[in-house]
Amino acid sequence: MTTKEITTEKGNTYICPVFTADEYQDMTFGLSNEGWCLTCGELVDGVEPDARKYECDCCEKRTVYGLEELLMMGILQIE
Secondary structure (H helix, E strand, O other): OEEEEEEOOOOOEEEEEEEOHHHHHHHHHOOOOEEEEOOOOOEEEOOOOOOOOEOOOOOOOOOEEEHHHHHHHOOOEEO
């Protein structure tokens, strides 16, 4: 997995995940529900696939999203 930074139209900068197809499949079809913090780039355990705006344990921002949600939003990339 790698990351890339994006800047929204409002000027917010986020750290976005970029997975290979195998990495994404392992994460989403496994038993672990993981999400991603767009602010600090941490992978967060215990996050439902459709989660939005959960609080991150590391940076305390409400920018944790489920991986499937990020995919539907066009933020998560699969190479």
